[in-house]
Amino acid sequence: MSIDRKDCETRDRNDPIAFARERFLLPDAVIYLDGNSLGALPKATIERLKHAVDDEWGKGLIRSWNQADWISLPRKLGARIAALLGAKPDEIVAADSTSVNLFKLLSAMVSHVSKVSPSRRVVLSEAGNFPTDLYIAQGILKAYGDRFELKLVDATEIEAALGPDVAVALLTQVDYRTGRLHDMAHVNKVAQRNGIPIIWDLSHSAGAVPIDLAGSGAQLAVGCGYKYLNGGPGAPAFLYVEGSLQSQLVSPLTGWFGHAAPFDFINEYEPAASIDRFQCGTPSVLAMQALDCGLQTFQGVAMADVRAKSLALSDLFWQLMENHCPDFGFSCVSPRNRSIRGSQLSFAHEQAYAVMQALIERGVIGDFRQPNLLRFGFTPLYTRYVDVWDAVMVLRDVMEQSAWQSTRFQQRNKVT
């Protein structure tokens, strides 16, 4: 099937969520395919931060903790995220970083399981999981000596590995390199049958694919605010604890914002009865305000439309790569099967780093991931079909013309 730029323009005209692009400021002469790493700037963020700085901080000063309700931001944002992810408003709180939040939940679970289930000694995760997830798990388990083993299996082997020896599983819904998507409801069902709690890392799926935490039986999750949620560089992350579990788990990070009565200033820690117990120190108000604006870019946007467009964009990219770049040594490592595909495509290439640098110089921004991957993320709120067209055309041009092509590369490419 032949597609031209006009077809892409037509698709953009018919896009039911095309209006969302107007909520973002995107630089001229840039095609941004890295919103899976850092979301674009929402227009509303500019005014909001100006207001938060000039008026709330500058004029309100300390009074703004109450008058501007800064104190409620972690829960207010949590409720917004919950609406997006199919959780109850009091099951999510915005706080700290993904790594710190993962530490809270995994520590709490490991501690819990170590007491109630002595025979469960495996903490299960995926080979190729986002490294910080594995690092955090390693750090926690170190304190337990030989008690637990961190076992990494391929994504396709997770289900089979969810056996009676597993204490807790730590899974990332969408793989950061391949974009492979887990069927959360199905995996949860298998895990629950075996009494295994799963902590889901939603960093590469929240805001990108429809998520129904309640409907899919999820108990625990963390996620990132600065990718598809458009919260800005290093935005606060979030964590989810299903309601009935909240009273059973205590965060190891027992800071004052997790206290039942933080402003009573009593000496003894007593965890808040609610999800607030998973807060720790004073949250960054400016970062929270930016995240709030990021979350509001989803207002009035159906996640089903986001998903449909996401798949259409990646299908288009893949097809255009086949049509226009078949002979340059690219090999897609993302799932062809739409039901297990997230919102990105990754292509292996032996000169991946140099190719991505050349693309970025031409204004097409994806990213490079070790050892040999070019990643292209599709953020349906602001990525257009014509962007995909233009990106592939630039890539073709780069491959045909650019000086980065070493003789060695050309020779090897001819052989294969």
Added chain:
Amino acid sequence: MSIDRKDCETRDRNDPIAFARERFLLPDAVIYLDGNSLGALPKATIERLKHAVDDEWGKGLIRSWNQADWISLPRKLGARIAALLGAKPDEIVAADSTSVNLFKLLSAMVSHVSKVSPSRRVVLSEAGNFPTDLYIAQGILKAYGDRFELKLVDATEIEAALGPDVAVALLTQVDYRTGRLHDMAHVNKVAQRNGIPIIWDLSHSAGAVPIDLAGSGAQLAVGCGYKYLNGGPGAPAFLYVEGSLQSQLVSPLTGWFGHAAPFDFINEYEPAASIDRFQCGTPSVLAMQALDCGLQTFQGVAMADVRAKSLALSDLFWQLMENHCPDFGFSCVSPRNRSIRGSQLSFAHEQAYAVMQALIERGVIGDFRQPNLLRFGFTPLYTRYVDVWDAVMVLRDVMEQSAWQSTRFQQRNKVT
């Protein structure tokens, strides 16, 4: 000695750091005596955040991690804080919250001591320490069962309590309620004689009193970015690890930003060789930029001048209280002795909450702390002598006229 407003104006004219006030935006009709809780807004922050949002994030997008050097912010800010606190540039990093940073250092130390010094079972801190410090300690020690005991003694008894049973001490240099100041060099000397590491919480002293971490033999410290350092609400905190200790301590929060090679994305955690090992997740770039501007308000300001003015301001406040408010039932709980006084005064009063509310309504902003304290903080960069005069005059007026005075209060006050 009688003082009038003219005298205060003269002092302001002769103030060698009066120029620093121009670096802040302060609202009209407000006398701000709560910079010990949330520092005022530096003018430079407005432009910096606008640039960071519009240009670095909006236009630079993901490229700004390198092009705008976002990646170096935690260390760049750490070096600035180090210059202020007498540490080497590579001994401090800006990261997370004070609570989280305290967790990192105290966990690391407790874990270390638990292995090398089985006879040391006391974690020593102060009765009345800022609660989050005690909460974090309680959370950490819980995991060790009976192995450690958290022992709290009065500030004046710390020295005597630094005995051979102490594993680690957790001290706050300036008490958040009374403003009492520890002699850090002296306490460090006593502790080192007994082989006891101290973790200093500098939240209420950094930027308020001269600190010489190297010269005073400090090994470990944490501190807050949003008080005297003017980094904005919930600003990133910082932590200090003396150079020779860095390789011996591993943070329990083993996130990717603490990895030796975070962007190699390898599966095994390997802590960075430097202070970077105490970073964890992705830092908030916007919050870091604001903190950077806060730190720069100290440029060209000698901490000796800050200290001299701080003491002169609190002396003045105290004296004016004695001259003009002697009969209203206030009793100062802060040290008269300047050598152990931080940069605040706290007055006990049986109607403290109501009095502070009345003051705030009149534009004099201090704060109330349980159970009965009015706190007034003096931030020499932007507090003037006339502010102190005006504040006490408003307080006198409030006490003489305001409707909050209940009959009960008046009666009881007559008796005492």
